[in-house]
Amino acid sequence: MAMAKKRAADPQAHRVAELVTSGPLAGKRIVVTRAHRQADGLSSLLKQFGAEVIEAPVIEIREPDSYDALDTALKDILQYDWLILTSVNGVEAMFSRLEPLGLSVDSLQHLKIAAIGPVTEERIQDHGLVVDVVPPHYVAEEVVRSLRKLVKGEKVLLVRAQIARDVIPDELRAAGAHVDVVEAYHTMIPEDAKSRMQTVFDDRPLPDAITFTSSSTVQNFFTVVVGTDIPTKLSHVKFASIGPVTSRTMRDYGLRIDVEADE
Secondary structure (H helix, E strand, O other): OOOOOOOOOOHHHHHHHHHHOOOOOOOOEEEEOOOHHHOHHHHHHHHHOOOEEEEOOOOEEEOOOOOHHHHHHHHOHHHOOEEEEOOHHHHHHHHHOOHHHOOOHHHHOOOEEEEOOHHHHHHHHHOOOOOOEOOOOOOHHHHHHHHOOOOOOOEEEEEEEOOOOOHHHHHHHHOOOEEEEEEEEEEEOOOOHHHHHHHHHHOOOOOOEEEEOOHHHHHHHHHHHOOOOHHHHOOOOEEEEOOHHHHHHHHHOOOOOOEEOOO
């Protein structure tokens, strides 16, 4: 069993923090839209730079309507050659199902494992497994580039959110892999998201910047602000993106990209 190591700070959060904090942050009000239980890394870093952090989550993580597909895949785990985990949420959901099914980590030891990002990698390692592939950039396209030549004829299990881009399964199937996709969790907009965001923009001074850490946070933000006066107040707010996929979604919604993390 691989030994767990000290968990590193979220490098993506660190990059966003560094970019947003390119100037003095004393008195700057920064909105963090990440899910509450995942916001600590980014919020803590921003506070270290002197920012006033306002956590206004527009996304929360929920269990799927059913674990049937995931449970079925885990019961038949010996048929798979590869396991792909794209987030910490997927890691925790998958491992939470082992005990109810009478399984242990040992049942996964034969798998070759790919993870998106070092934080996901470390969480997998915390459970005693070795990660074989971590793409240099934390997007689906990099997973495909890293695995395309390795998976022909192999059986791949992709554990992910209910709603996600189909880049990985589509491209790996095109490369000759047999890919099963199972839902481990889903995301939704918190019930108080609209009122919380309205309070943020009713206060003075207005926020100096808003951070987006996924396409879902962008989409949910615009759902939340529909019917409010918030869109009229965004012209002097800076927008920070975790990476190119999130930035693409921001542009689709007409937002400018003031800062973007490089990975």
